[in-house]
Amino acid sequence: KIPKSTIDRMPLYHRCLSIMEENGITETSSQVLGLRVGVDPSVIRKDLAWFGELGKRGVGYNVPYLRQAIAEALGLNKDWPIILVGAGKLGSALADHNQKYVKHFQLVGIFDRDPAKHGRQVGGLTVRPMEDLPGVVKEHNVKMAMIAVPAKEAQAVAHVLVKAGIKGILSFAPISLSVPEDVLVYNSDYHLDLQRMAYFIDNRFDG
């Protein structure tokens, strides 16, 4: 049973290794990787050990090989259709960014309750009314959604998503969402990163 904290760090390693691979770096070590991703090398080695003998003791890791092994272990090459609720400032930024930079999670629908936004082109898609949401989820068998609406609206939106069949919600709204046990919720909160950064600025870590 792979620990959740290990799984949570794997996409971070994969991103770093992808960047290294793009830059032609072919060999690395837990030390170098640790410095780049901000994780203790011993933690990296323990994490990777769950997925097999991925490196050579005393030699290190082959970058493309390790990246591919992690991608396979995490299913990172699978394509997922996703939807977005909220086509305001944040939603529009997310849609544009997603279209340009995110490869395996493709937006197939953007929804907003504001009629003024319906028909607007955002991130290569046309903003649609909330009434269209269940149909789109069904048509594309969508399992994941992002919420970018105000705090007081987020719970109601989560309810609509769950009813439509969504199994994973990434919410940017600053509120704790209530969902059934079989639905996952991730709260994206840059505030936590500011707090982490502040600690390390004041307690410069040598790790």
Place this chain on the structure above:
Amino acid sequence: KIPKSTIDRMPLYHRCLSIMEENGITETSSQVLGLRVGVDPSVIRKDLAWFGELGKRGVGYNVPYLRQAIAEALGLNKDWPIILVGAGKLGSALADHNQKYVKHFQLVGIFDRDPAKHGRQVGGLTVRPMEDLPGVVKEHNVKMAMIAVPAKEAQAVAHVLVKAGIKGILSFAPISLSVPEDVLVYNSDYHLDLQRMAYFIDNRFDG
């Protein structure tokens, strides 16, 4: 020497405990906390052990006491002035959100190179030209900045920030930034959360 992975999780515990405290919950356990934050209870107990005897074996933790202990250990009650570069869709959303919801990191300046944005009111502040940035950083002794500009502009902006004296950068641009050793960079990337969520949807975790 507290491990970095422990420090990284502490703000997550603090946020959860704050929400519990707001909802009048006075007692909790590593099991309940673990379920809420998505961290193995044993990991939570190991993390908290770095900061003292914060709970009673077999009894659990007092919520307000634990929240306060974590806040003190992490210096979460300290006020930090911060600045933002990029007043586009994402930057505007960040500024509004920060003004409404973020207590100890206050925006004291928003900067953009687009003259059309100068003078615009965003998140309670007036958008200013990049030329004003060094002066504002100096005046408020700013140590932290957020970057919300396009990928190809982010490195140049990071250079300006470092030159002005910034020691911690939270970047939303999809690019790896090069900075001196004494400057911290956090890359905010919701893509990683989508990857984590996808794994757990496919491998429903019972932890």
